[in-house]
Amino acid sequence: MFEFILPNAWLIPLVPVLAFALIGLFLHRWPKISAALSIFSIAIAFILALVIAGGVFSAPAGTVYEFSTRWLDMPGLQVDMGLLIDALTAVMLLVVTTVALLVQIYSLGYMKGDPGIASYYAYQSLFAASMLGLVIANNLGQMFVFWELVGICSYLLIGFWFGKYSARNAAIKAFITNRVGDFGFLLAILFLQIMFGTLNFGELSDSMAGFTNMTILIPVAILLFCGPIGKSAQFPLHVWLPDAMEGPTPVSALIHAATMVAAGVYLVARAFFIFSAVPQAMTVIAVIGGFTALFAATIALTQNDIKRILAYSTLSQLGYMMMAMGIGAMTAGMFHLMTHAFFKSLLFLGAGSVIVAMHEEQDIWKMGGLYKKMPITTWTFIIGALALSGIPPLSGFWSKDEILLGALASGHIGLYIIGAFVAFLTALYMFRLIFVAFFGSNKAGAEKAQENSAVMTVPLIILAAISVVAGLVNSPLMHNAFGHYINSPAGIEPHPSLIIMISSTVIALAGIAMAWLIYQKQVISAEDLKYRFEGIYKVLYHKYYIDEIYAWLGARLVDGMAKVLYWFDIYVVNGFINAIAYVTAITGEVLKFTEDGQVQTYALYMFAGIVLLLVSALYAVYTVLI
Amino acid sequence: MIGLTHYLLLGTVVFCIGLFGVLSKRNAIAVLMSVELMLNAVNINFVAINKFITPNDVTGQLFSIFVIVVAAAEVAVGLALIISIYRHRKSVDLNDFNLLKW
């Protein structure tokens, strides 16, 4: 079974893409059949992923299965298409197919009655296919193709309700912001192709070993990191992710929390050998990751929209993962990616459940007391929040712990402090959300809320269960099985430290307690805090005015540039073109007199040409031969 | 002693006379006749070269027959055109036909 599936892992993306084609071409009139087909295809992909994971983890650690075929062959350029299957791939395949399957099932309930269900499932299938293709790619070129494909799917799904102005804008914003990052990524790919003549990960890794010219590798690595910055919404290019919440909530869960945004992290992990060869790049990654984590967590504190809080939380956690990558704790980063995928999608799906129950209400201050109406949603949400906050023994605890441990072990004290503080903030804003939305006093809108159908609750329960146990795979209880397989020679894998475990648990509990005090017991008035720290609050509430800065920059820089270019276009480019046109017209005006409409004149011209040729030929013969 | 050169010179003379006629005559039919002269000059060259350079072959003659065939077709169509134009414009003077002037 493994012998067949492993070389044929391309079947995993193929099945959803077939579903996409069938739905898009034939079945779009029958939404139920489309949904069933899509879910069926992702289920098959899930089973195949399970088989592959089984195959990979039953083999000795470090086994890499690579299958490749020549796609383009010309002098100086060989492009391959291929599969690269190792533990990293297997984990990603599992995460993606699991979350995708659950999200698609959940969508049955969430999207009920939407007129665009067929196209929704078509996009979902296409996204699943692209994401899986990205995961199994064995070279950067192929990865880039799927990288762009997931971007397209993200664009389509963010703008799924394209009737909404904000959804359209959000889709365009996401797309354009990603262009900036992808441009750097593409440049890096070209540089690598030129420098090493290959894009294959294995071959690149081999040639990296003997490569000493680090000065040129620094910009390449940083350019390569531009892709993850865009895709994983790291600091300067993070602006699209919160807006991406305009899409359907299951989409946010799948694409903008669990899988696609993690692709950047995955890329860093995949190309870890490049980054780890360049310490400067590693520092950049770590700093950007850490800054993003802190930055987003502080914003999350003040947001009122349930999905936006989760979005900033996602940003923060992605920053966490990046920080882990940057400090060399690759395993920890990947581990956090995996656990985060589960509990964050759980949180999003829970938020979706709330939104459905509240009839499209997303403001947490208009909710309250939902725990009585929606017990399953409430409890699974709390489990997700606890996991996110890092309460043992839930999954988030283990992965976050490892990152903090890695930071400390690699000597990045500053990053450790940031990480710990972010953990505190995380617990604070998550439980702020929970206390306000689920336990606060009943608000008018929450009166009629009631638990959703099993289609939506069962995926929540499953994800909650996974969130609880997923962390154990890398816990001392299971002898760090995850790290054992993922571990790469370049990574730093410290041994767990009890002190850090306890301290981080305490920090998380402190955050929860503070939230409890402020929002549940209201010992400290939230309003008071708001007034006392009004300046900070405003900055945070307006997300550090990043969007405004970008808008200002756009208005000044881009528009100013555009004005210059417009002038250039009108007077220089157009002037040139017009000059050509005038010259042509004047030439025509002059030459038209040769066209006197009389056939003999034309015959005269023709024979003049012939005689001219003859005379010149004769002259040539005369000069050359005589 | 008459050789190939003289035949070719004869062809040249006839061709040039025909060319001058084409370029200088006013009457469309005269132009057509001059074109026939030019074609004849070409045929003289074909046959003469065939006779002097590849005497055991008749390809030159063959091609001159093709030229004659084309000339016949050309004359038929050309004259039909001239008659057609004459019917519309009551003239065969080429100087009157300058509708395509600038």
Next chain:
Amino acid sequence: MTVSLNDLVFVAMALVIVVAATGVVMLKNIVHSALSLILAFVGVAGIYFQLSAGFIGLVQIMVYAGAISVLIIFAIMLVMDKSVEKTNLFSPNIIRLLAGMGLTFLLFVTLGVSIWFTKFPVVPAEGPVDAVGMLANLFMGDYVIAFETAAILLLVAVIGAIILAKGAEDKQ
């Protein structure tokens, strides 16, 4: 340098041709031009006979002198509605006339010089016994496509000429 009868015949024929061709261009009466053209055609046929290309000579007489020139004269008669005396004048465009003259002269000089100074690889031989048979074999053998194309060309030309000369059907 001996002058054979053959040379004399050539000179005579050449004179006839050149004079007749000049007549075609120079004569003021287009009918005279046409008759002069016939004379030139017959002279060319004579040149062919002298080049022992009798078949071509006869084709020349039949097609050019017998058919084409008759067609030309016919067309002349169809389109001449005024006095025939001044029907074949030179173009009034003096510049073009001079240019044409200069061009013709230049062409003549160029071609004449190149022909005169070229050494042609002349092969002395009697020529084929059955030239007509060889022509027939070539027509129906190696050049059959060209032959058929010429046939189609003639057919198309005939139909086209009929349609052109007859004029389009009246719109009723």
Next chain:
Amino acid sequence: MEHLFINIADAFTGWLMNLGLSPWWADLALLVVQWICIVTIVTANITVLIWLERKVSGFFQERLGPNRLGPFGCFQTIADAIKLLTKEDIIPSAADKLVFRTAPIFFIIVSVMLYVVLPMGDGMQIVDLDVGLFFFISVGSLSTICLLMAGWGSNNKWSLIGAMRAVAQMISYEVPLALSLIGVVMIAGSLRLSNIVAAQGNIWFIVLQPIAFITYFIAATAELNRGPFDMPEAEQELTGGAYTEYTGMRWALFFLAEYTNLVAVSALMATVFLGGWQGPWLPSWLWIIVKTYVIMMVFFWLKWTFPRIRMDQLMSFSWKFLIPVSLANIFLTGAGIHFFKWMGW
């Protein structure tokens, strides 16, 4: 008797060579003499022919015809010729003088040139061209021009219309004329008239090519402008067509040329379809004369039997009937030749 004329020619060249001429010049001199003989004999023959035709037409129309001068009026033509020769040569003042004058001369030259290739008997041929038959057709087509010149030069509307009719008719009928002979050429495998005669040693081509014979006969009638195809002259409509303005000797030259053409075409038909000079008992040169006269009698017969047909009928008869029939004949002949070859005959 058989080799009478050949012997005379040999004697002549022998005499010339005895005088010290080279053989080449002797041959040239013989050629000239032969030419003169042809012109003389043809011209003399015409007088007989004109008399004969008048007698024949009289016979057909149940009258006597010429009967005053000599027995059966046989000197009538000579008297006519003398009258024509002595008539005043009138050239219309508006005529295109040069063209008017030269037209009859060219006509007679062209007509006489036809005899160059005709085999008058066994070995009696001035030039045995390898494209003799083609020569005959080509040179024959030149007579069109002469009629055109005559019609144009007269500057007379009857003449012009007559000339244009003649041209249209002759050009149209030249096509079936040439096409009908192709069948013969295919069977004989040569354009050389002596070969065509030799090919008829066993069987005349009139038997093998009856369609070609009839087609050629009709086309030749039209080509010769003889009734019932004599529209170009059409005395009643065009007052003589192209010849209207001609008088005296010039008119006589046209007449002469027409009859010369008639004899030549008849002789060609005898050569091509009736076995040429071949025949038992009589000398070859006598045989060809007999056959020629037989065909000429048929021409007379036709002229005086059928009424003149209309111009458009004439044209459509050529294009819509004769040409398709001749083409079909060519096809049939080709198929027949292949069939016979396949049968191994």
